[in-house]
Amino acid sequence: METYLKLREQYPRFFYRGYKIEESKKELKLTYSFETEGLSSFRPEWIFPRPEGDRRCWKRDRLLQELVFSLGLVELVSYWKLTCSPQVVVEAGSLSQEQIDWWKDLYFNGLGEFFYINRINEARLEDFMEIKAGKAQRAAGAQGADDHREAGGTFSGEAGIALRTQERPIKGVLVPIGGGKDSAVTLELMRQAGEKLYAYVINPRGATLHTAEVAGLDAAHRIHVKRTLDVHMLELNQKEFLNGHTPFSALVAFSSILAARLYDLPYVALSNESSANESTVQGSTVNHQYSKSFKFEADFHRYTEEYLPGSAYYFSMLRPLSEYQIARYFASRKQYHSIFRSCNxxxxxxxxxxxxxxxxxxxxxxxxxxxxxxxxxxxxxxxxxxxxxxxxxxxxxxxxxxxxxxxxxxxxxxxxxxxxxxxxxxxxxxxxxxxxxxxxxxxxxxxxxxxGNLYSSYYDEENLVPARWASLVKDSCVNG
Incomplete structure (x- = not known):
């Protein structure tokens, strides 16, 4: 695509300059600093509420620093895609070569639809992006950078760590809510199990708020996070720059385990089903739902085990199921029928x-x-x-x-x-x-x-559902 090649030549470098953490009694505000050299700088923001009575100094928490840094690595792709600069310079922290390879894989597969729709046939995994990441340093206006540890090579563990489900003490389960039927099913299954639940919602709207309410979650158990895009990026989207789909569910993944850290929650239960693995374009790897796929879930599990130890265990409660089974279960939960919404x-x-x-x-x-x-x-x-x-x-x-x-x-x-x-x-x-x-x-x-009906008793064994809940999923949605 001519535009793709022209923009890459005109804007060869994109910078992840740093991030700023501001703490008040009620919230943590994160401000990221990105720049497409020669075009524009960008300052997107996230605001996370703090638990009632929380007095911890989060800027000194090493794991939180790594989670904030990692969330920025997902956020940057929305700004990088404007020009698809061939080089990304990460100044906000450090990355080992294994981490760089992991992030490139996420970006490339997560942008599969973006490349396809924009007819960018030139993009190849080996050369669509070069990531250069040096030692962590204090960026202009950054706070807590002295406590930001070097991620590369600082954690123990074997390469290619094996996938395994984990059993952890139950303090509560964080359930991201999008307002559709799937998250309502996860909430209901967890309610059946008698778990203490927290709803996680990015930029709340009617359906997400109503779903949490119908599930019986009061204000203390609803974590509403605000994400604000930089206005310059939105303006450039309306001009002769590239635009398209990015892996939003990867943002949900990293931001949800950050929220779980703030609230001391050991589990994050997603609502991604088995069919999210299917490619959108037949005979290709282009998948609108890539960051909802099991490949991403498994990759994310390995990454957190290796580079973010101590973070919440992230899994999809509905991964063993088909959409057919989820719909069947949801159909019997009529209290959600008037309030759920999935229409973009x-x-x-x-x-x-x-x-x-x-x-x-x-x-x-x-x-x-x-x-x-x-x-x-x-x-x-x-x-x-x-x-x-x-x-x-x-x-x-x-x-x-x-x-x-x-x-x-x-x-x-x-x-x-x-x-x-x-x-x-x-x-x-x-x-x-x-x-x-x-x-x-x-x-x-x-x-x-x-x-015949192959989906009524379907069960995908390729999942990370902890044993304490796997039997519940089977009994309620497969055998029920």
């Missing part, structure tokens, strides 16, 4: 737009388990009657090479859910809505009908 288009108004791929996917995956009347009450309209969404349907079920670039289930389980819905409606003598009637003409109905 309607996120600012806390609504379902009813016309985007995410809305259609959620509608399809829930339809086998709820009546048409219940579905219409949730979404405000019968999306399955909207013939303008035929192409979106075709993308979701695999008639096109690309799935929509959204967090949606696998092609096979979407087809399975559609077959289940059709059979249920026809058994009751109901007329099929337009999209389901069209689906029966594609040949997919016969194929998936013959294959």
């Amino acid at each position: 288009v309607g996120s600012k108004t806390d609504s379902w737009c009813g016309r985007c791929p995410k809305c259609l996917f959620v509608y399809l995956i829930l339809s086998p388990f709820l009546t048409p009347e219940e579905m219409v009450r949730m979404f405000g309209r019968n999306i399955l009657e909207d013939e303008t969404m035929k192409v979106t349907l075709e993308q979701l079920v695999g008639l096109h090479e690309e799935k929509p670039f959204e967090c949606v289930g696998s092609r096979d389980e979407i087809n399975t859910a559609i077959v289940q819905t059709i059979d249920r409606m026809e058994a009751k003598g109901r007329r099929l809505p337009a999209l389901l009637a069209y689906y029966k003409t594609t040949g997919l109905y016969q194929r998936y009908k013959a294959a």
Whole structure:
């Protein structure tokens, strides 16, 4: 892509200058300092609330310093992507060669959609970015830099540390909430287990707030974090600079274990399911949900074990499950039906737009388990009657090479859910809505009908769910 090559030549260096930690009685404010040389500097911010009565001096906490530094390494990619500068100079801390390789792998795979959509065929793992990281030093205006330890080579442990689930004393579980059905299912499973829960929400909105409330979590058990993007980056996004998807769930990962450190919580329970592993573009590694995949979860586990020892154990409670099973469980939790939201288009108004791929996917995956009347009450309209969404349907079920670039289930389980819905409606003598009637003409109905339901008793053994909760997941969502 001509723009990509031109910008890399014009802006060859990007700097992670440093970070600033400001502590007050109620919060920690983090300000990062990035710069694209010759273009602009950037100062994004994060604000974390402190636990009630917390009097610790966090700037002297070595692990917290490493967590703040690491969060900046994820944050920087949103600013680097403007020009895709070939060299990234990290002045805020140090990294070993193994860490540099880990971060490059995250950036490259996490930006797979970005490269694909922008038609950047020149980007290759070995040379899309060079990371130069020296000894930690006090950046201009940085606080606590004297306590910032060198990350490279300071921790014991073997390279290629084995994946293993961990059992830790239960003080509480931090559950990141996005406002959709998945995090509601994790909350309900943890409530079944009788665990003490804390909701973790970045930039709270209606659905995230309501989900925590319905789960019975009071203000003391809701951790609301504010993330503020730099206005210069937003302005440049509107000009002739590169823009696109970045690995947001990696931000959730690093920021959530930072919050867990502040609140002394030993576990962070995500809500990423098995189908997040499927590529968005058939026959490629391009995955909109890369940082929700098990590869990222496993890589993140290894990284925290090796370089951030003492941090919370990060895992996905729903990793063994399919979207089909999650939808089945969620369908029985009717207290969430009127308040959950997954639509990115309607996120600012806390609504379902009813016309985007995410809305259609959620509608399809829930339809086998709820009546048409219940579905219409949730979404405000019968999306399955909207013939303008035929192409979106075709993308979701695999008639096109690309799935929509959204967090949606696998092609096979979407087809399975559609077959289940059709059979249920026809058994009751109901007329099929337009999209389901069209689906029966594609040949997919016969194929998936013959294959049978492979997802009702599905269980993915490739997961990091601690044993104390793994049996609960099986009993509630697989065997139940």
